[in-house]
Amino acid sequence: MQNRYFDWAATAPPLAAVRETVDRCAADYYANPSSRHHQGREASAVLEESRCQVASALGCDAQNITFTSGGTESNSLVLASLFWKKRKGSVVLSSAEHASVYGFIPFFREIGCEVITLPAPLGFVSPDELSRALRKETSLVCLNAVHNVSGAVQDLPALVSAVRDYEQQRSAPRIHVHLDAVQALGKVPFSLKTLDIDSASFSAHKCSGPRGIGALYSRNPASPISSGGGQESGMRGGTENLPGIAGFAAALDYMTDHCHDHARHFEEVRSVLIDALSCIPGIVMLQNRESSFAPSILLISVSPIPSEVMIRLLSDRGFSVSAGSACSSKSSKKLERVLEAMGISSEAAAGVLRISFGHSTSIQDAALLAEALREEVQKLKGMLA
Amino acid sequence: MQNRYFDWAATAPPLAAVRETVDRCAADYYANPSSRHHQGREASAVLEESRCQVASALGCDAQNITFTSGGTESNSLVLASLFWKKRKGSVVLSSAEHASVYGFIPFFREIGCEVITLPAPLGFVSPDELSRALRKETSLVCLNAVHNVSGAVQDLPALVSAVRDYEQQRSAPRIHVHLDAVQALGKVPFSLKTLDIDSASFSAHKCSGPRGIGALYSRNPASPISSGGGQESGMRGGTENLPGIAGFAAALDYMTDHCHDHARHFEEVRSVLIDALSCIPGIVMLQNRESSFAPSILLISVSPIPSEVMIRLLSDRGFSVSAGSACSSKSSKKLERVLEAMGISSEAAAGVLRISFGHSTSIQDAALLAEALREEVQKLKGMLA
Numbered sequence: 001m002q003n004r005y006f007d008w009a010a011t012a013p014p015l016a017a018v019r020e021t022v023d024r025c026a027a028d029y030y031a032n033p034s035s036r037h038h039q040g041r042e043a044s045a046v047l048e049e050s051r052c053q054v055a056s057a058l059g060c061d062a063q064n065i066t067f068t069s070g071g072t073e074s075n076s077l078v079l080a081s082l083f084w085k086k087r088k089g090s091v092v093l094s095s096a097e098h099a100s101v102y103g104f105i106p107f108f109r110e111i112g113c114e115v116i117t118l119p120a121p122l123g124f125v126s127p128d129e130l131s132r133a134l135r136k137e138t139s140l141v142c143l144n145a146v147h148n149v150s151g152a153v154q155d156l157p158a159l160v161s162a163v164r165d166y167e168q169q170r171s172a173p174r175i176h177v178h179l180d181a182v183q184a185l186g187k188v189p190f191s192l193k194t195l196d197i198d199s200a201s202f203s204a205h206k207c208s209g210p211r212g213i214g215a216l217y218s219r220n221p222a223s224p225i226s227s228g229g230g231q232e233s234g235m236r237g238g239t240e241n242l243p244g245i246a247g248f249a250a251a252l253d254y255m256t257d258h259c260h261d262h263a264r265h266f267e268e269v270r271s272v273l274i275d276a277l278s279c280i281p282g283i284v285m286l287q288n289r290e291s292s293f294a295p296s297i298l299l300i301s302v303s304p305i306p307s308e309v310m311i312r313l314l315s316d317r318g319f320s321v322s323a324g325s326a327c328s329s330k331s332s333k334k335l336e337r338v339l340e341a342m343g344i345s346s347e348a349a350a351g352v353l354r355i356s357f358g359h360s361t362s363i364q365d366a367a368l369l370a371e372a373l374r375e376e377v378q379k380l381k382g383m384l385a
Numbered sequence: 386m387q388n389r390y391f392d393w394a395a396t397a398p399p400l401a402a403v404r405e406t407v408d409r410c411a412a413d414y415y416a417n418p419s420s421r422h423h424q425g426r427e428a429s430a431v432l433e434e435s436r437c438q439v440a441s442a443l444g445c446d447a448q449n450i451t452f453t454s455g456g457t458e459s460n461s462l463v464l465a466s467l468f469w470k471k472r473k474g475s476v477v478l479s480s481a482e483h484a485s486v487y488g489f490i491p492f493f494r495e496i497g498c499e500v501i502t503l504p505a506p507l508g509f510v511s512p513d514e515l516s517r518a519l520r521k522e523t524s525l526v527c528l529n530a531v532h533n534v535s536g537a538v539q540d541l542p543a544l545v546s547a548v549r550d551y552e553q554q555r556s557a558p559r560i561h562v563h564l565d566a567v568q569a570l571g572k573v574p575f576s577l578k579t580l581d582i583d584s585a586s587f588s589a590h591k592c593s594g595p596r597g598i599g600a601l602y603s604r605n606p607a608s609p610i611s612s613g614g615g616q617e618s619g620m621r622g623g624t625e626n627l628p629g630i631a632g633f634a635a636a637l638d639y640m641t642d643h644c645h646d647h648a649r650h651f652e653e654v655r656s657v658l659i660d661a662l663s664c665i666p667g668i669v670m671l672q673n674r675e676s677s678f679a680p681s682i683l684l685i686s687v688s689p690i691p692s693e694v695m696i697r698l699l700s701d702r703g704f705s706v707s708a709g710s711a712c713s714s715k716s717s718k719k720l721e722r723v724l725e726a727m728g729i730s731s732e733a734a735a736g737v738l739r740i741s742f743g744h745s746t747s748i749q750d751a752a753l754l755a756e757a758l759r760e761e762v763q764k765l766k767g768m769l770a
Contacts, residue, residue, distance in 0.1 A: 003423075003424055005416070005424065007416065007417065007420055007422065007424075007425070010416070010417040010419070010420050010425075010624075011415060011416065011417040011624055012415075013415040014411050014412075014415060019408055019411050019412065022407070022408070022411070023404055023407070023408050026399050026404050026407070026595065026596070027399075027404065030396060030397075030398040030399060031390070031392065031395070031396065031705065032392065032395040032396040034395070035392055035395050035705065035707055036693070036696050036697075036700075036707070036708065037392065037696055037697075037699070037700040037704075037705040037706065037707070038388075038700040038701070038703075038705065039388055039390065039392075039700075039705045040392070040395075040705070068454075069453075069454035069458070069597060069623060069626070070623045070624060070626075071623070072622040072623035072624075073454070073623060076622075099622070100622055100623070103622070203624075205624060210411065210628070211411070211624065211625070211626040211627060211628055211629065212454060212597045212598060212626025212628075212629050213597060237457040237461075237484070237485055237488070238454060238455045238456070238457035238458060238485070239395075239396055239455060239457075239588075239590060239596065240596070241454070241455075241596040241597025242596060243595070243596055243597075244596065244597050308421070311421050311422055312421075312422075314422070315421075315422040315423040315424075316423070318423075319422075320416065320420065320422040320423065320424045320425070321422065322420055322421070322422070323421065
């Protein structure tokens, strides 16, 4: 049975060029970049060249990039680091934040920080709500660039301005703004160039790069959570995953080169799906038309059919779709928390499906998925009636 | 110029079979193991199959294995975890411990723990010294299985017995024994089966596996340092690096299947090197004959020729050797600390070379390295005379 993969927001299949880069790097540059011999220096040159490629694609300087094992570690490096070092201030984040950020709330409370969670209808954080949540003692604001479940594209310039304006008006000390940009890469135009933020997390496998590799952008070097051999300017110990890093750079190069084609393609696939799905009785489109969503994510509900049942039925026909985020799929409580925070009714939430696609998803597969959904919804509705 | 690689203790070239496994897994099992659809369940099956392979090779149950990004993260998970949760006790570790363990000393002190460092002549920790360092309030003992610079093979049964005997005699609560076993994998016979320890760290790239992947053995689940999506039974968040994990399993399978052949080969290469090097005036063999060293690591000194100079000269002739550990090579202070702790005089330390090799190192290359060393030492001694 052919696999028709519509779970790109969980993880994207790696590009053939990425796999080739990973394998070539593993074969040719296996030495430790910290070694002083010729092979080590060659490996170190590949490392720094890859860092430049990644930095250039993200719109920052190479020195601001630390390679990590992925988005979760990048988030941890910042959040756990603030724990240890910063004054006990107040922390602001959205109530629909990803588990790798939201999971730090108990720790923040433990160390005496006030935690303020913002409402997040459909995943969106409002600049006005953010402004109202800021205090003179606010030390950290956590934002996401694109919401991992709904695909909500945040108005980052307005959100960051809300923070910087507050600082200026109250002569408050600089607030650390951390951005989880994991879902933005390769999906929507993104650049750090014009964003006055302090740190940002990225993951290679979300944009067709290798697994187990990510990056942390830091405006200023932060405190390392993990000590070790002093690699990555002391930010992150451990022998560098050079094949992964080179593969990440190759993925970002490809995404940058093809971003316009991909954007057009996403809109085409999206149109096919929306046109077909929106006229199927029993399917509710959860994204509205007024807001901005990543073109590669569609959020629908097939309620009263449970997500679980529909995922299984579609899977049996070769289609891979998701209930929400893969990270929450083994813990339905986490997903419930996020869907509730997004203002989705518990009825609709019980039948939620996230359809996410990528640059190599064919129009034909999108049409076949819509048709399969139509058939299964009609069949089950008949049985439930 | 042909590369003749003698820096296997820094990182080992990945096996062709490992690279194939990584690439095949990236192509065929790209789905997120947390996803509920067919592709996700297939990926999850590969994950759990790999966990069983790794556990079997290490001599433990699959449920005790958490996959991490490498040895440094595995060490961090345990050491940082103890921070938060355990009573402020006393921590015992060797003064020649790897930076990823030793680097936690300031943190332990910060949170009010007493830190006792043991002498480590040539890297060895003595069971008697360990016994004497134990206190009723000792909460953690950190050991290494094989020392990363000298190759010292610790007497783990005696060391662990020292701890367990102390507990029994004093009716003391169980002391957490953490083992850094990164340098043991694929080099010396190693099994967790008969070791009554609480946690242990492993790294794939040290035994010809992929980079960016490691494992943590935990007798009991510990507290997670990094929250996230709840992967790895809540021990370690982040989408699993499945190609890396499958590659790690493939490497361990190969190492297990070939351990006797490799042990014989290591001894042959070692003999060639020792026979040739020990009769070269100006080369001092730093390992003694009475103690047990990993057969794949030779530690010598070419003092008064600085390590740096000899590494460069050998590198120019195609030979890759190291001054100590790669992790310390960019920070000579860390290496100095370790060499001093090992009881190596500062004169000898200034010319220290670590020659480490692997299963695919040829006898001929070993002879060529010895010959190159002889020529360079004679040349430089003439110039220095």
